[in-house]
Amino acid sequence: xxxxxxxxxxxxxxxxxxxxxxxxxxxxxxxxxxxxxxxxxxxxxxxxxxxxxxxxxxxxxxxxxxxxxxxxxxxxxxxxxxxxxxxxxxxxxxxxxxxxxxxxxxxxxxxxxxxxxxxxxxxxxxxxxxxxxxxxxxxxxxxxxxxxxxxxxxxxxxxxxxxxxxxxxxxxxxxxxxxxxxxxxxxxxxxxxxxxxxxxxxxxxxxxxxxxxxxxxxxxxxxxxxxxxxxx
Numbered sequence: 001x002x003x004x005x006x007x008x009x010x011x012x013x014x015x016x017x018x019x020x021x022x023x024x025x026x027x028x029x030x031x032x033x034x035x036x037x038x039x040x041x042x043x044x045x046x047x048x049x050x051x052x053x054x055x056x057x058x059x060x061x062x063x064x065x066x067x068x069x070x071x072x073x074x075x076x077x078x079x080x081x082x083x084x085x086x087x088x089x090x091x092x093x094x095x096x097x098x099x100x101x102x103x104x105x106x107x108x109x110x111x112x113x114x115x116x117x118x119x120x121x122x123x124x125x126x127x128x129x130x131x132x133x134x135x136x137x138x139x140x141x142x143x144x145x146x147x148x149x150x151x152x153x154x155x156x157x158x159x160x161x162x163x164x165x166x167x168x169x170x171x172x173x174x175x176x177x178x179x180x181x182x183x184x185x186x187x188x189x190x191x192x193x194x195x196x197x198x199x200x201x202x203x204x205x206x207x208x209x210x211x212x213x214x215x216x217x218x219x220x221x222x223x224x225x226x227x228x229x230x231x232x
Contacts, residue, residue, distance in 0.1 A: 001025045001026070001046035001047065001113075001114075001117055002025070002026045002027075002028075002044070002045050002046050002174070002175055002178045002179065003020050003025050003026065003027045003028070003045060003046065003047050003048070003049065003113065004027075004028050004029075004030065004036055004039060004040070004043075004045040004047075004048040004049070004074075005017060005020070005027055005028070005029045005030065005048075005049045006029070006030040006031075006032070006033060006035070006036035006048070006049065006050050006051055006054060006059070006062075007029075007030075007031075007049070007050075007051035007054060007079055008031050008032060008051060008054040008055055009051070012051070012079065012102060012103075013029050013031070015103075016049065016079075016109060017029050019106050019109050019110055020110075020113065022106075023110050023113075023114075025046075025113075026178045028043075028045075031054075031055075032054050032055045032056035032057070033050070033051075033054050033055070033056040033057025033058055033059065033061060033062050034055075034056030034057050035056065036048070036050070036057075036062065037056075037057055037062055037065060040062075040066065040070065040074075041069075042172065042218070042219060043172040043174050043175060044074075044170070044171050044172040044174070044175035044220070045074045045175070046074060046075075046117045047074060047075050047076075047077065047113050047116050047117050048074050048075070048076050048077070049076075049077045049078075049079055049100075049113070050062055050063070050076055050077070050078055050079060050096075051078075051079045051080070052078055052079065052080035052081070052091070053080075059076075059078050059079070059080075059091070059096075060090070060091060060094055062076075063076055063078075063091065063094040063095040063096060064094055064095075066095060067094070067095050071169075071170075072169050072170075073095065075097040075098075075116040075117065076095060076096045076097060076116075077096060077097065077098045077099060077100060077112060077113065077116055078091045078096045078098075078099040078100070079099075079100050079102055080099055080100070080101060080102065081101065081102050097116050098112050098115070098116055100112055127139060129164075131164045131167070131211065132209060132210040132211050132225075133145050133146050133209060133210065134164070134203065134209075134211070135147075136160075136161060136164060138161075141154075141157055142157075143157065143160055143161075143203070145203065145204065145209075150202055150203060151202070152202060155180055155181070155195060156195060156198060156199060156202070158179075158180045159176065159180050159195050159196070159199060160199055160203065162176065162179055162180060163199075163213065163221070163223040164223065166223065167211070167223050167224070167225060168222065168223070168224055168225060169222065170216045170219060170220060170221070170222040171220050171221060171222065172219055172220040173192050173219075173220045173221075174220075175220065176192055176220060176221070177191070177192055180195075192220075192221075196213055196221055199213065200213055205223075207226045209226075210225060210226055211223060211224070211225060211226060212224055212226045
């Protein structure tokens with residue numbers, strides 16, 4: 001998973017970042033609310049951890065902004081020293097899916113992050129799943145169209161499945177790279193662009209297929225249902 005962490009307390013950032021990385025996830029950390037708000041406009045995260053009080057924007061302000069400005073907000077967890085139930089309720093009503101009262105144990109932090117991701121992620125699927133004319137076989141790691149198998153590399157398969165599972169949701173290049181290639185996007189974005197181009201060609205993602213991959217300029221890509229009526 002790709003996690004965003006915003007907290008102006010250096011010790012908390014280092015502690016939580018270490019826990020996230022130890023669990024095998026990628027984490028981007030921020031020292032203030034304004035920076036994480038900007039990151040949410042250009043990137044995709046599976047879970048976002050927000051300090052309640054921090055400079056730039058508070059966690060509560062980020063929640064309100066996300067509700068008004070993001071089409072598909074990620075699950076937010078509030079990091080707070082507040083134990084007043086009214087404050088916690090306020091955060092949950094604003095859009096947070098959970099909260100962590102600092103300090104907390106490694107096991108609880110890891111469990112709550114993974115639980116938050118499960119609430120909004122596509123459920124793990126076994127067997128065969130249909131997306132229009134495409135059939136994804138998770139057991140054999142193959143994709144076919146109208147019964148005809150499509151020759152894909154391992155990375156092309158992983159990228160295709162990730163996009164099928166997030167149809168109509170924009171995914172940043174950084175998110176695609178971390179989920180498919182397992183790290184931060186420290187190489188040329190041409191790697192991703194080339195794989196997307198190959199998928200368009202190999203899968204035949206044209207209006208006739210009912211699915212297309214659109215470029216979200218300055219951000220990444222989005223697989224969309226193609227509505228023929230939109231051109232009428």
